Amino acid sequence: MSHTHPARPGTIRLTVAQALVRFLAAQHSERDGVRQRLIPGTFGIFGHGNVAGLGQALLQNAVDPAEGEAPMPFHMTRNEQNMVHTAVAYARTRNRLQTFACTASIGPGSTNMITGAALATVDHIPVLLLPSDIFTTRTVDPVLQQLEDETAGDVSVNDAFRPVSRYFDRISRPEQLIPAALQAMRVLTDPAETGAVTLSLPQDVQAEAFDWPLEFFRERTWYVARPVPEPSALQRAAEVIRSAERPVLIAGGGAIYSEASEALAAFTDATGIPVLDTQAGKGALTADHPLCIGGVGSTGNNAANELAAEADVVIGVGTRYTDFTTASHTAFRNPDVKFVNLNVKAFDAAKHSATMVVADAREGLDALREALAGHQAPTTHGERARALRAEWEELVAPCFAPHDQELPAQTEIFGALNEMMGERDIVINAAGSMPGDLQALWKARSPLQYHLEYGYSCMGYELPASLGAKMASPDSEVVAIIGDGTFQMAPQEIATIVSERVKVILVILQNHGWSSIGSLSESHGSQRFGTKYRMRDEKSGLLDGGLVPLDIPANIRSYGIEVQEVSDTASFREAYRRAEASTEATAIVVNTDLYGPNPPGNSWWDVPVSEVSTLESTQAARGVYEDKQSPQRHYL
Incomplete structure (x- = not known):
């Protein structure tokens, strides 16, 4: 507590940093009746922006906690980008029901977290970022590591977090923390809107005392929703699926985060529809299921891609259809292909002019299975899927x-x-x-x-x-x-x-060397230039000498x-x-050998090749590129 004056009745006098730590320690998430700490700990690297603010608050929590304050374990990391990756991996493994807070100093310490923030937001994984910021008082101006914007005095490098965060706020006055912290928890526990949440904390404000209402620190439970599908949307989706002769289902990350594996297996068993998976969705249907065909798209397997090319209805469950999943819009080649997208996020459910079902993946699959009661895909379609999978497994056996x-x-x-x-x-x-x-x-x-x-x-x-x-x-x-x-x-x-x-x-x-980019470079006419770890050769002047x-x-x-x-x-x-x-x-x-061998592929990824070049390798690659690009289209 502050030694300047006592807190008002019904309040407790804490710094902004102390209040934030105490608030975070009292937050919980719950889904399906299972409750857990939402923020079980904090990762951090201390510097002049946070060592006396959040650093002091975390120390005080560890050695002299306020009455009723839950512990907030601290873990010291070595690199700010890395600690965000660590928090993301934790959250992903916990199916987005828990995550860590990450704190860094002002300037480079905080901007080092921007790449991690982008990853979290792109992947829809919750993480709480607490970058330190410049003085709000501007008494000392400019301070060390401050970006001076000639057009706006309130702009700092932390504004770079805005486009890579699902929620961003700068706490310029102590009382602003109350609504901002509550909004932050809402976004972290929203399965559709989650990603990086950034609360930018000026270093002077972190240390500023305020009389906080005790109610702010009560234990809160944030219920992670399982939205159910709208009945009319379900009927429309079932009608499209019933019309299909060669349907496939693509399982994305949403099928795993919603713990929909049993529902997916039940849906597949009931309908006989083969399941393909994305990188984030692999394992949603386990590999021992006879209709689990495997990865689809640019890095998918031949069996899955053949089924995708023939499909007349594609059911996307929890996928956002990245360019690798769609093979840069060349994977689904049936001219009459239709999409049914089941996704908790309407933005993703609407992709490819789909029949939309906005719902939790588990709840949506169970409801869709009931709506399709008695319907099965043609037996010959399932037989072909299993045969293609067997052919693929025989083809790639030499890889092992x-x-x-x-x-x-x-x-x-x-x-x-x-x-x-x-x-x-x-x-x-x-x-x-x-x-x-x-x-x-x-x-x-x-x-x-x-x-x-x-x-x-x-x-x-x-x-x-x-x-x-x-x-x-x-x-x-x-x-x-x-x-x-x-x-x-x-x-x-x-x-x-x-x-x-x-x-x-x-x-x-x-x-x-960089095997992936080397192979990509070679296949696109750039001769693996700049992709091997070699010494600079004195004669050639290039990096083509010894290891x-x-x-x-x-x-x-x-x-x-x-x-x-x-x-x-x-x-x-x-x-x-x-x-x-x-x-x-x-x-x-x-x-390992730089050149493989790697599994064969029948798909494509759009990496533009120079339209004009003096190099024969590039000229040849351009011709191949134009040929591969020809099936690209919007799915309308």
């Missing part, structure tokens, strides 16, 4: 087998992991060529197992995400698959993993964890079993 090349392909490692990991274990990945291979090849045995961040496909996500996922699901074995390119971008949270004594397994695939002498195993060991280095699949299997048996974090560095 050893080859004549000196080093294993990354697909061999994926096959071994898929076989050894339990159904409640979690595999994490985000960027490079690996998500493509994983979507095409991985067989998810539960909705929890497959954790791919591909809405923003952010390099650097995997390692901090392993920390968040393990905190959210401590009984799971959490495995982060990381390319050497991604590893070099963001290894810092190994230190946090060690200090928090969190057991994860880091699998670093080292191929001395860069980076010692990743030594780098990891410097953080204090055990490292195993292997160069074949058999040794990897042995290393993984040792890591699995360990009680501490372990890294396995696998030397």
Whole structure:
């Protein structure tokens, strides 16, 4: 409490930072009768913008809490972008029912969180960001790290959070915190509107005292809604589905976050409609279901893409139809294709001129199954789907087998992991060529197992995400698959993993380059330029000399964890079993072949090729591009 004067009756005198910590500790979410802390802890890095504000408040909560104040655990991270990724992974693993708060200092500390905010908002994952801001009094002006805008005195670098946040507010006076904090909780627990929520906190306001009404700190429960479908919308959707001869269902992330797996399996069993999945939706229908056909779109498998191309009705459940899912609007080639979209967010339900069902995925699937009672897709359609899946599995079997090349392909490692990991274990990945291979090849045995961040496909996500996922699901074995390119971008949270004594397994695939972009570059006429880790050659002047002498195993060991280095699949299997048996974090560095092989594909992704060029490789690629682009269309 402040030593200046006592609080008024019915109030308590706290700083803005102290009040915010106390408020957050009293918030809960509830769905289906299960209640939990909404903000179970705070990640942070302290600097001159927050060390004496939120830093002091978190310290006071830890060592001298006010009467009735719930604890707010603090976890120190090493990089501001990383801590947002950690919070996102935690929230995703908890099906968006819990998340962490993240605090950083003013200037670069706070703007480092912007990439994490974009990822959270793109992926519809709740995270609470508390960036520090400049003085509101302007007595000291400009302060260190202040952006001076000649046209507006109230603009700071934190305004860059606005376009990547679902909710943004700057707390310029203490009393503004009350409505802003309540609005923040509303957005965090809204399944349709959730994403990054940013409360920008000027450093002087953080430390300012105010008489807060005690009612502000009462325990609150925010009920996460399960909207049910409108009856007339349900009837329209059922009518379209009944007219289909070759229907498919695409399961997106919403099917997992709403815990709709049982409802999806029941719907598929009742209707005989094959299920394809997106990166976020893999595992919504488990791989052992005979009508789970697998990934669709640019990085999908041939069986799913053939069914998508033929489909006359596409039922999208909890998907927002990214360009990878639609293969840049070339996946659905039936000229008469119609869409039925079941989504909690009307914006996504309306895509592709669809018949809209705005509802929770679980509630919507159950209602749609009842509306379709007695209806089944043609038996021949289901038989064809199962046959295509069998053909695909036979086609890609060699991806998992050893080859004549000196080093294993990354697909061999994926096959071994898929076989050894339990159904409640979690595999994490985000960027490079690996998500493509994983979507095409991985067989998810539960909705929890497959954790791919591909809405923003952010390099650097995997390692901090392993920390968040393990905190959210401590009984799971959490495995982060990381390319050497991604590893070099963001290894810092190994230190946090060690200090928090969190057991994860880091699998670093080292191929001395950016495999994904290298392959994309080569296929689009740019000859893998700038995609290999090589020394600059004195004669050519290019980065085409010898390998860069980076010692990743030594780098990891410097953080204090055990490292195993292997160069074949058999040794990897042995290393993984040792890591699995360990009680501490372990890294396995696998030397892999830069060139694959990778699974074959029959889909496309729109990456424009130069229309004019002096390079023959680019000229040839332009011709291929124009041919592949020809099926593109709006679905009207």
